[in-house]
Amino acid sequence: MKHLISLNDCTTEEIHNLLNLAMKLKKENYAGIKHHILKGKSLGMIFTKSSTRTRVSFEVGMYQLGGQSLFLSSNDIQLGRGETIYDTANVLSRYLDGIMIRTFDHQDVLDLAKYGQISIINGLTDLLHPCQILADLQTIYEHKGKLEGLKLCYVGDGNNISNSLLHGCTKVGMDISIASPKGYECDEECVENAKNTAKKTSCSVVLTENPEEAVKNADIVVTDTWVSMGQESEKQERIKVFGSYTVDDKLFAMAKDDAIFMHCLPAYRGYEVTDSVIDGPRSVIFDEAENRLHAQKAVMATVMAD
Ligand code: CP
Ligand code: NVA
Numbered sequence: 001m002k003h004l005i006s007l008n009d010c011t012t013e014e015i016h017n018l019l020n021l022a023m024k025l026k027k028e029n030y031a032g033i034k035h036h037i038l039k040g041k042s043l044g045m046i047f048t049k050s051s052t053r054t055r056v057s058f059e060v061g062m063y064q065l066g067g068q069s070l071f072l073s074s075n076d077i078q079l080g081r082g083e084t085i086y087d088t089a090n091v092l093s094r095y096l097d098g099i100m101i102r103t104f105d106h107q108d109v110l111d112l113a114k115y116g117q118i119s120i121i122n123g124l125t126d127l128l129h130p131c132q133i134l135a136d137l138q139t140i141y142e143h144k145g146k147l148e149g150l151k152l153c154y155v156g157d158g159n160n161i162s163n164s165l166l167h168g169c170t171k172v173g174m175d176i177s178i179a180s181p182k183g184y185e186c187d188e189e190c191v192e193n194a195k196n197t198a199k200k201t202s203c204s205v206v207l208t209e210n211p212e213e214a215v216k217n218a219d220i221v222v223t224d225t226w227v228s229m230g231q232e233s234e235k236q237e238r239i240k241v242f243g244s245y246t247v248d249d250k251l252f253a254m255a256k257d258d259a260i261f262m263h264c265l266p267a268y269r270g271y272e273v274t275d276s277v278i279d280g281p282r283s284v285i286f287d288e289a290e291n292r293l294h295a296q297k298a299v300m301a302t303v304m305a306d
Helices: 012-030 053-064 085-093 106-115 130-144 160-171 188-201 211-215 232-241 285-304
Strands: 042-047 068-073 098-102 119-122 151-155 175-179 205-208 220-223 260-263
Touching (some): 012 130, 042 053, 053 068, 053 285, 106 119, 119 285, 130 160, 130 260, 151 160, 151 211, 160 175, 160 188, 205 211, 260 285
Parallel strands (some): 042 068, 042 098, 098 119, 175 205
């Protein structure tokens, strides 16, 4: 693997290898075992959107692996003033060993990989958030002891999280059901990809407008903000449209008795999820957030190590 841009590009085996490495690195980190897998390597981190978890986990992860990271806010680099992706990719390839980029247009990430000569990691685009879903799969495995055969239900906006969940779940043989309102469904190509993968890994992809139907028998219930970064002007409209998609106690109770609740964070309590669910005993949101660190270390070690 040279890049991590979409989980759809990964084989099932590559995803399992990343998860196994993430769990090994986590265990070793707890045991105080130090690694220098990326000694002498530099990662540039381009952000054109805000971040807490992605920035901090990549930065700390790079440090823990013996390398260094550079935070490159688009406000401060020439990309933000109109320098092309082509020039940026070629120039940064002369200094760095890898770039993690968080931005709006997914095509910009593909272009960085096309024109640059170094590893590119997708730290979120409007379309996908693969690093988050790796951490999610790790968290599910740690809580449920397996992935294949489980059912994950996502309730809410068809966005970068649900699109990457479609890829990730079907690659590892998990059933996935998604409930979104009309007009706010997942990306069509991602759905198509997931359905094709599901045929090979013998799992199912169900899309509906009905949250109760989707959540039935789920082992994992996931939601995300109704207003992703860049959609702030649509906030009032979205709050109206998504009104009946809140994950509350009543909806969560329709999943399995031992179902866990997940959210990539940041969360907007009272909108996509109630306090009672997100702060309840079956919420694993902070394990999920922690696993960003371990999953990201696995990604960097896989795509950037010699
Ligand atoms: N979940 C996630 O990517 O969080 P940040 O936006 O804080 O990086
Ligand atoms: N869907 C959210 C995820 C944030 C991590 C967004 O794109 O803003």
